[in-house]
Amino acid sequence: MSIRVRYFASLKETAGRSEDRIQIQEPLTAREIWRLLNPDKAAPETMLAAINMEYVSLDALVSDGAELAFFPPVTGG
Amino acid sequence: MSIRVRYFASLKETAGRSEDRIQIQEPLTAREIWRLLNPDKAAPETMLAAINMEYVSLDALVSDGAELAFFPPVTGG
Amino acid sequence: MSIILCEQPIEPWKELEAYQKNSTLLKGKYGACNIFTGVMRDFNQGDTVESMYLEHYPGMTELQLKHIAEQGMRQWSVLDCLIMHRVGAVAPNDTLVLVACWAVHRGDAFDACRFIMETLKTQAPFWKKETLATGRTRWVEKNSEGYQ
Amino acid sequence: MSIILCEQPIEPWKELEAYQKNSTLLKGKYGACNIFTGVMRDFNQGDTVESMYLEHYPGMTELQLKHIAEQGMRQWSVLDCLIMHRVGAVAPNDTLVLVACWAVHRGDAFDACRFIMETLKTQAPFWKKETLATGRTRWVEKNSEGYQ
Numbered sequence: 361m362s363i364r365v366r367y368f369a370s371l372k373e374t375a376g377r378s379e380d381r382i383q384i385q386e387p388l389t390a391r392e393i394w395r396l397l398n399p400d401k402a403a404p405e406t407m408l409a410a411i412n413m414e415y416v417s418l419d420a421l422v423s424d425g426a427e428l429a430f431f432p433p434v435t436g437g
Numbered sequence: 438m439s440i441r442v443r444y445f446a447s448l449k450e451t452a453g454r455s456e457d458r459i460q461i462q463e464p465l466t467a468r469e470i471w472r473l474l475n476p477d478k479a480a481p482e483t484m485l486a487a488i489n490m491e492y493v494s495l496d497a498l499v500s501d502g503a504e505l506a507f508f509p510p511v512t513g514g
Numbered sequence: 515m516s517i518i519l520c521e522q523p524i525e526p527w528k529e530l531e532a533y534q535k536n537s538t539l540l541k542g543k544y545g546a547c548n549i550f551t552g553v554m555r556d557f558n559q560g561d562t563v564e565s566m567y568l569e570h571y572p573g574m575t576e577l578q579l580k581h582i583a584e585q586g587m588r589q590w591s592v593l594d595c596l597i598m599h600r601v602g603a604v605a606p607n608d609t610l611v612l613v614a615c616w617a618v619h620r621g622d623a624f625d626a627c628r629f630i631m632e633t634l635k636t637q638a639p640f641w642k643k644e645t646l647a648t649g650r651t652r653w654v655e656k657n658s659e660g661y662q
Numbered sequence: 663m664s665i666i667l668c669e670q671p672i673e674p675w676k677e678l679e680a681y682q683k684n685s686t687l688l689k690g691k692y693g694a695c696n697i698f699t700g701v702m703r704d705f706n707q708g709d710t711v712e713s714m715y716l717e718h719y720p721g722m723t724e725l726q727l728k729h730i731a732e733q734g735m736r737q738w739s740v741l742d743c744l745i746m747h748r749v750g751a752v753a754p755n756d757t758l759v760l761v762a763c764w765a766v767h768r769g770d771a772f773d774a775c776r777f778i779m780e781t782l783k784t785q786a787p788f789w790k791k792e793t794l795a796t797g798r799t800r801w802v803e804k805n806s807e808g809y810q
Contacts, residue, residue, distance in 0.1 A: 437620075547698070
């Protein structure tokens with residue numbers, strides 16, 4: 361399964377990169393994917409996630425071909 | 438005591454005039470002045486009054502030199 | 515704070531642009547502006563309305579609008595406030611009223627603008643007389659509660 | 663309904679004038695318009711702010727704004743809605759956001775505009791990075807509740 365992972369704002373700085381592309385063998389949750397890609401960085405408590413540009417819980421399963429995004433609380437307006 | 442009485446909007450049409458000037462011997466309430474000036478026309482229940490351009494109750498006493506106004510509920514905006 | 519009665523059509527966007535540009539009070543200091551414009555519709559209570567006349571009580575109208583603006587600015591943290599209201603003959607699509615409140619934070623701008631607008635509707639001495647498509651004229655008897 | 667992200671400065675009054683003029687939907691039909699503009703201040707959390715960068719998530723930002731506008735228009739009786747939001751480098755006094763809701767009645771215009779604005783603040787993927795007068799940069803961590 362191929363997944364594109366994107367990081368925004370302060371999480372881009374935390375991760376030290378703006379995106380990853382990974383192959384996984386079985387479905388994982390958003391939280392598991394963060395751990396896999398950032399093993400030495402605890403996910404901030406306030407971290408938000410989106411799959412295919414819709415908000416999801418960190419426990420949502422990520423399906424093949426999805427775009428997964430991690431970002432901090434939004435501050436627009 | 439000299440008092441200027443003004444009528445606005447539909448009450449101007451009810452009264453058939455836009456203003457009166459009256460002399461009275463002793464203080465009267467706004468309601469009493471309406472009755473005095475419009476003996477054959479009951480004051481509409483929703484009628485409002487102002488003395489010197491500030492809202493008052495119909496039971497407020499009108500003092501010498503005052504401008505008293507009668508008008509229906511307002512409909513601006 | 516500015517309170518203006520207009521016999522000529524109000525151009526709300528031009529007025530706002532000019533007011534904001536000229537206000538030394540506002541530059542860099544406000545974070546939020548809430549604006550309400552009320553516009554004449556071509557229908558009311560099931561009838562087509564051709565034109566309207568806005569009567570007011572010169573002197574009292576300005577005084578009451580000032581009271582209302584001051585109350586809104588006291589109750590919330592408002593930096594500046596503009597109220598414009600049309601008087602005299604108006605036609606459908608004309609702007610009847612413009613209320614703008616500038617504040618540091620959005621909650622104050624929203625609350626104050628709405629308070630001023632609702633209070634104006636019940637307290638400011640203006641009266642609408644409609645001329646219908648049939649030629650008949652009628653006084654609007656009561657302002658709506660805002661949702662119908 | 664229109665959702666626009668702008669890399670160039672937003673001129674809210676010109677945009678509103680043009681939008682209203684071009685909307686066939688609105689002429690004679692709406693009685694109320696409520697507008698909110700959010701503007702960059704030159705101070706925040708006790709510091710002087712020199713400039714700001716507004717990051718967003720291209721695609722998701724537009725999608726979420728559309729969801730929010732649709733929800734507001736469904737929940738109240740709104741004829742038309744315009745949302746503009748700045749992205750990229752901005753300076754104090756720049757308009758960051760513009761939300762306008764047109765309705766037949768004022769209650770719907772006020773409620774929908776405020777709902778859209780509050781929801782945008784918590785749901786639309788934008789992130790502010792401030793550059794202070796000292797040269798230090800920092801991410802704004804949380805939007806205010808609206809009153810402080």
